[in-house]
Amino acid sequence: MQSLLPHLERITGPRWVRHRRAELATYAMDGLPTRESPPAAVVMPGTREEVIAIVRELHRAGVPWVARGAGTGLSGGAVADPAAVMITLTRLNRILSIDPARRRAVVEPGAVNARLSEAALPFGLAYAPDPSSQAACTLGGNVAENAGGPHCLKYGVTANHITELEVVLPDGSTARLGSRGGEAWGPDLVGLFVGSEGMFGIAVEITTRLVPLPRAVRTSLADFGSIRAASEAVSAIIASGIVPAALEMMDQVCVRAVEASIYAAGYPTDAAAVLLVELDGSEEAVVGDGAVVDNLLAQHGARSITSASSPAERARLWQGRKKAFGAMGRLAPDLAVQDAVVPRSALPAVLDAVGAIGRRHELVVSNVFHAGDGNLHPNISFDRRDAQLAARVHQASGEIMEACVAAGGSITGEHGVGSDKRDYMPLIFDAATLDAMCAVRRVFDPLERANPGKVLPIHACREWRAGGVA
Amino acid sequence: MSDAVLTRLRALLGSAGVEREADGLPRATPDSSESFAQVCHVASEEGWRIRLEGQGTWLPADAPAELALSTRALDQVVSVSPADLVATVQAGAPLDEVRRRLADQGMWLALDPPGRPDRSIGSILATATAGPLRYGFGSVRDHVLGCAVVTGDGRIVRAGGRVVKNVAGYDVTKLHVGGFGGFGVITEVHLRLRALPRADVTFTALGPRDRLAAAARAIGAASLSPSALEMFSPALAAEAEWMLAARLTGTDSAVVGEARRLSATGDVTWQQLRADRSAAFWGLTARAALAGPITLRLGVLPDGLEETIDLVGHDLDEGLVSAGGMGGLRWTGTTSVERLRSLRRAMAAREIPMTIERAPWEVRREIGHFGAYREGVGQLVSKLREAFDPKGALQVALEGSG
Numbered sequence: 001m002q003s004l005l006p007h008l009e010r011i012t013g014p015r016w017v018r019h020r021r022a023e024l025a026t027y028a029m030d031g032l033p034t035r036e037s038p039p040a041a042v043v044m045p046g047t048r049e050e051v052i053a054i055v056r057e058l059h060r061a062g063v064p065w066v067a068r069g070a071g072t073g074l075s076g077g078a079v080a081d082p083a084a085v086m087i088t089l090t091r092l093n094r095i096l097s098i099d100p101a102r103r104r105a106v107v108e109p110g111a112v113n114a115r116l117s118e119a120a121l122p123f124g125l126a127y128a129p130d131p132s133s134q135a136a137c138t139l140g141g142n143v144a145e146n147a148g149g150p151h152c153l154k155y156g157v158t159a160n161h162i163t164e165l166e167v168v169l170p171d172g173s174t175a176r177l178g179s180r181g182g183e184a185w186g187p188d189l190v191g192l193f194v195g196s197e198g199m200f201g202i203a204v205e206i207t208t209r210l211v212p213l214p215r216a217v218r219t220s221l222a223d224f225g226s227i228r229a230a231s232e233a234v235s236a237i238i239a240s241g242i243v244p245a246a247l248e249m250m251d252q253v254c255v256r257a258v259e260a261s262i263y264a265a266g267y268p269t270d271a272a273a274v275l276l277v278e279l280d281g282s283e284e285a286v287v288g289d290g291a292v293v294d295n296l297l298a299q300h301g302a303r304s305i306t307s308a309s310s311p312a313e314r315a316r317l318w319q320g321r322k323k324a325f326g327a328m329g330r331l332a333p334d335l336a337v338q339d340a341v342v343p344r345s346a347l348p349a350v351l352d353a354v355g356a357i358g359r360r361h362e363l364v365v366s367n368v369f370h371a372g373d374g375n376l377h378p379n380i381s382f383d384r385r386d387a388q389l390a391a392r393v394h395q396a397s398g399e400i401m402e403a404c405v406a407a408g409g410s411i412t413g414e415h416g417v418g419s420d421k422r423d424y425m426p427l428i429f430d431a432a433t434l435d436a437m438c439a440v441r442r443v444f445d446p447l448e449r450a451n452p453g454k455v456l457p458i459h460a461c462r463e464w465r466a467g468g469v470a
Numbered sequence: 471m472s473d474a475v476l477t478r479l480r481a482l483l484g485s486a487g488v489e490r491e492a493d494g495l496p497r498a499t500p501d502s503s504e505s506f507a508q509v510c511h512v513a514s515e516e517g518w519r520i521r522l523e524g525q526g527t528w529l530p531a532d533a534p535a536e537l538a539l540s541t542r543a544l545d546q547v548v549s550v551s552p553a554d555l556v557a558t559v560q561a562g563a564p565l566d567e568v569r570r571r572l573a574d575q576g577m578w579l580a581l582d583p584p585g586r587p588d589r590s591i592g593s594i595l596a597t598a599t600a601g602p603l604r605y606g607f608g609s610v611r612d613h614v615l616g617c618a619v620v621t622g623d624g625r626i627v628r629a630g631g632r633v634v635k636n637v638a639g640y641d642v643t644k645l646h647v648g649g650f651g652g653f654g655v656i657t658e659v660h661l662r663l664r665a666l667p668r669a670d671v672t673f674t675a676l677g678p679r680d681r682l683a684a685a686a687r688a689i690g691a692a693s694l695s696p697s698a699l700e701m702f703s704p705a706l707a708a709e710a711e712w713m714l715a716a717r718l719t720g721t722d723s724a725v726v727g728e729a730r731r732l733s734a735t736g737d738v739t740w741q742q743l744r745a746d747r748s749a750a751f752w753g754l755t756a757r758a759a760l761a762g763p764i765t766l767r768l769g770v771l772p773d774g775l776e777e778t779i780d781l782v783g784h785d786l787d788e789g790l791v792s793a794g795g796m797g798g799l800r801w802t803g804t805t806s807v808e809r810l811r812s813l814r815r816a817m818a819a820r821e822i823p824m825t826i827e828r829a830p831w832e833v834r835r836e837i838g839h840f841g842a843y844r845e846g847v848g849q850l851v852s853k854l855r856e857a858f859d860p861k862g863a864l865q866v867a868l869e870g871s872g
């Protein structure tokens with residue numbers, strides 16, 4: 001490793017290579033509180049050419065590496081073990097072009113999600129996927145995780161908004177995937193790359209779609225006396241065929257945390273759960289669907305419904321939701337943010353089960369999530385210095401995953417597998433499918449040097465090598 | 471040879487699962503993913519080449535092979551969950567049958583691919599042939615939550631899942647949607663559904679091509695949200711002029727409002743189709759893709775439509791052209807391998823991918839569905855094929871001979 005550093009410094013200049021213990025501590029974790037490991041060194045390229053040169057150098061030296069954006073990931077994806085070099089992409093943060101007529105933007109991977117929408121706003125356009133971390137997370141990280149957000153219910157997740165990628169493969173060669181228009185050029189390798197969690201290479205140039213801002217928007221906040229009633233309202237809205245722009249739920253623990261914080265949004269603290277429903281589109285559609293939705297909410301026991309159409313009032317209704325994670329920092333030093341998906345009709349039963357698991361393990365579980373997609377985030381507040389408590393959190397998390405899978409769901413809807421969920425993969429994929437994933441990974445990275453140890457369980461990947469089954 | 475293959479297949483599947491095609495080729499029609507896997511495994515071991523078939527309505531069954539493998543016995547709608555707007559369907563199920571089943575329960579698969587209404591779901595996925603509804607609902611892959619695939623050497627891969635949001639593991643489904651079967655046979659799919667719209671209205675306008683194209687762009691710029699917006703050449707529309715067609719779906723009041731704005735946009739005169747004619751209209755325009763032996767699509771952006779149509783008209787025949795309001799152009803007609811090669815070169819120079827969706831084997835073999843790839847991609851694709859079909863059993867011409 002020591003012999004590698006001068007080579008890296010020659011590429012980026014010594015200022016952009018970090019290797020002292022204290023400097024590395026910043027990079028020892030991402031948003032996941034349970035995994036901590038400093039890399040061997042951190043290198044911060046400032047250009048696409050430097051990325052290529054660094055990857056080539058690491059390939060030559062046989063050193064594994066981990067790409068990192070803002071480090072907000074919640075599955076431990078951007079954490080490297082002490083033998084690996086971290087390649088941090090935050091200096092590559094330019095928005096290279098915005099083409100309003102074609103509704104496309106071209107960005108560097110370190111560009112921050114929210115900056116792109118801000119840049120598109122003067123043209124009446126936006127970048128649709130809006131993770132709650134959008135003020136910090138990068139588009140490269142979004143591509144790697146196939147990130148979602150509240151408005152992905154109607155507009156689709158990251159994968160639906162990326163048309164073209166330039167990637168640096170783990171051997172230092174480059175490939176151009178997709179096309180500006182969005183039609184795959186050959187097999188859909190953009191679709192395959194999005195969500196590959198930094199294991200197929202580094203995206204160095206990203207072309208995204210931009211969507212026009214809706215003509216009319218209406219946001220409503222409804223509060224409920226029980227979580228079950230709120231989740232039944234969600235199922236009823238989905239079954240009605242209306243596709244809201246967003247349909248989010250927060251439970252009482254979460255509402256109280258927000259209302260006690262500087263982000264207080266005026267949510268009713270005696271509610272067992274609140275729903276935020278946003279409708280957008282043409283004026284007639286918003287009014288028509290709004291009446292139907294209000295009716296469904298009332299039928300399912302909403303105690304009150306507050307609606308807003310002006311941007312300022314809507315922002316106030318959203319504020320509590322957007323700041324929920326920040327506010328929950330008040331409850332305990334650490335928050336295990338879980339992520340799973342269930343069929344939407346199963347929401348009431350699964351939320352009951354999650355509540356019961358929390359009570360059984362005597363844990364504080366709060367729910368703030370993308371209800372319209374069935375994408376749960378049961379969050380467990382804890383203190384990682386308390387080993388016994390951390391063990392209970394781990395146990396409860398596993399039980400929650402099992403409950404979601406038993407309901408026909410998935411172990412992650414947007415945060416990725418990383419190192420955190422790796423051991424749950426066999427819950428939803430059989431051996432042959434895991435092996436196929438290993439085979440795909442080796443197509444991009446035959447030497448398994450890009451983000452090693454993530455996503456795929458260690459014992460997977462044997463059968464494929466051994467040959468056919470049947 | 472063919473007798474030995476037939477005997478072997480009968481031993482695997484029983485005589486009901488094996489027959490002979492018109493040209494004498496043994497055709498296996500297994501009725502489960504597992505028996506598909508057995509056939510692929512044996513074929514791969516024996517070095518037999520496999521010709522993949524669905525309902526046989528889209529791609530001609532003409533690839534040279536030792537056996538044909540058809541999904542037509544895999545034609546069941548396995549499950550439909552109205553509350554979740556998700557269905558699981560076997561790959562050989564004909565689209566019209568699936569549509570009927572869903573409509574009975576108030577649901578809709580918002581896909582209107584070119585070709586006959588009884589095309590198999592598997593063929594629509596494998597060729598990623600989306601129709602005019604891509605304007606409002608995206609391309610084929612956007613409707614697919616997961617699928618089961620049998621690889622060339624007989625493994626069953628179950629990619630994705632049955633929920634609408636899912637990032638567990640790599641998104642292997644994407645490789646198979648639009649992979650033309652080169653990475654395995656799709657045997658079962660999980661589909662994302664929508665509620666059947668209460669109102670579904672179609673408007674058409676006739677006029678000179680460039681005026682209609684400008685109107686289509688104006689509709690996009692005004693952020694109207696038709697579910698389909700497609701321009702048809704005179705030959706395709708069977709009219710004296712070009713035609714622009716817009717399909718509005720949703721609630722009654724939303725459609726009325728959108729129709730009002732539509733008529734105020736662009737320098738064209740809209741006619742509303744009679745309600746009882748609109749399904750037939752879209753069905754006919756879809757079927758037009760079968761009017762010639764070759765169908766191709768070009769991934770062009772909306773501002774390049776006119777130039778691209780000119781180039782296609784110059785390099786190929788007039789043919790039948792269908793062009794999407796958000797870009798994407800489909801051409802059907804008769805032409806030569808040489809002309810297709812030269813068009814593909816001209817398109818590549820403009821960064822426009824050209825995919826052969828349908829053509830006789832002599833054409834596919836020469837120029838492939840995709841032809842040459844962009845920088846760095848060729849080696850990835852060939853390694854992916856090796857991973858999913860190590861013995862090269864699947865007779866699919868992705869690249870052609872160059």
Ligand SMILES: Cc1cc2nc3c(=O)[nH]c(=O)nc-3n(C[C@H](O)[C@H](O)[C@H](O)COP(=O)(O)OP(=O)(O)OC[C@H]3O[C@@H](n4cnc5c(N)ncnc54)[C@H](O)[C@@H]3O)c2cc1C
Nearest residue numbers: 069070071072073077109131132138140141144148198203
């Ligand atoms: C408060 C909070 C709220 C959140 N809300 C959401 C939400 O609503 N929806 C959601 O989806 N996520 C959410 N997240 C998770 C996280 O923000 C996303 O996963 C985001 O996409 C990560 O971006 P990042 O730049 O921080 O990536 P990092 O955490 O730095 O990296 C994530 C992964 O991407 C890889 N990577 C980074 N850059 C590249 C590149 N250029 N090429 C290839 N691989 C790369 C890394 O190797 C790693 O595996 C939230 C996180 C927090 C802390």
